[in-house]
Amino acid sequence: MDDKRWRDRDWLAGAHTWIDGRLDELGMSRTGVIEQPHVYPWSTVLRAPTEAGDVWFKANAEPLRHEAAVVERLAARRPDAVPPLLAADTTIGWMLMSDGGESLRTVAPREASLKRWYDILPLYAGIQLDLAPDVDDLLALGVPDMRLAVLPSAYERLMDEIDAERRFRDAAPMVADLCGELAAYGLPELLQHDDLHDGQVFVRDGRHLVLDWGDACVSHPFFTLSVTLEGVLAWGLDDVENSVDVAPFRDAYLAPYAERFAGDLVAASRVAMRLGWACRxxxxHVPGANNSTFTRLRMFLDGRP
Structure with missing residues (x-):
């Protein structure tokens, strides 16, 4: 996987034509040149200025093409939690959205506070719960299946793909055991962002919006806590490991679940936070980019990168 296709002149011309066509259908006019601020092997983003403000186009590589379908469903179920979706083609995985505002990665340091997460986490939990009726449809649309019943075999396949060292291979029974332990809590498996950090949350007009659902999967919902709590919040604003007590943030996330489900959700979250790194x-995993995968595997086994 590389980023050459996104820079291809013919591909860009087609994307520009698609953008202009969708704007014309919406009665909007472009007021300047289309720019390409983000290019990655797995996706690209184009920005088009209009009289109503910037709009953003995104295209994904085949493994992440389902993002357009996910965002389309989110826009229908929870339009308060995503930027307005202006157009989407779920067949090719293209979408056009209104501007999301400022990234939390910019806002939080300016405010010198992580307090916004106390609102973001229950908002996100509500999104997961509200999309419960859509799980089967999302799986049919290509959202990866990382449910507890399939994760152990998927983990074993990954070990072969990356030629993992023995200690990671030997952890396969542990993955299966933890899946069984977590399943016993009886919680539903739902849409899970799988990469929810401060670069994926935006602030616009006082609202928090969750973007970049390309890594979303259907899995245990609490797997979210691995990246969000251990990978982000525990490091605080100054990027110091374990400098922040994440328990209050965990509890904010669990609150919407506690209203619907009985049982020890905190205990379930502890299992999920460890196992979630195996899911991540x-x-x-991006073929040929094993370093990030091994970091996540170390988080799973060692609790540190």
Whole structure:
């Protein structure tokens, strides 16, 4: 996987034509040149200025093409939590959205505070719960299946793909055991962002919006806590490991679940936070980019990168 296709002149011309066509259908006019601020092997983003403000086009590589379908469903179920979706072609995985505002990665340091997460986490939990009726449809649309019943075999396949060292291979029974332990809590498996950090949350007009659902999968919902709590919040604003007590943030996330489900959700979250790194390693693996995968595997086994 490389980023050459996104820079191809013919591909860009087609994307520009698609953008202009969708704007014309919406009665909007472009007021300047289309720019390409983000190019990655797995996706690209184009920005088009209009009289109503910037709009953003995104295209994904085949493994992440389902993002357009996910965002389309989010826009229908929870339009308060995503930027307005202006157009989407779920067949090719293209979409056009309104501007999301400022990234939390910019806002939080300016405010010198992580307090916004106390609102973001229950908002996100509500999104997961509200999309429960859509899980089967999302799987049919290509959202990766990382449910507890399939994660152990997916983990074993990853070990072969990356020629993992023995200690990671030997952890396969542990993955299966933890899946069984977590399943016993009886919680539903739902849409899970799988990479929810401060670069994926935006602030616009006082609202928090969750973007970049390309890594989303259907899995245990609490797997979210691996990246969000251990990978981000525990490091604080100054990027110091374990400098922040994440328990209050965890509890903010669990609150919407506690209203609907009985049982020890905190205990379930502890299992999920460890196992979630195995899910992240499998679901987020990019062929040829093993370093990130091994970091996630170390988080799974060692609790540190």
């Amino acid at each position: 390693a499998v679901n987020g």
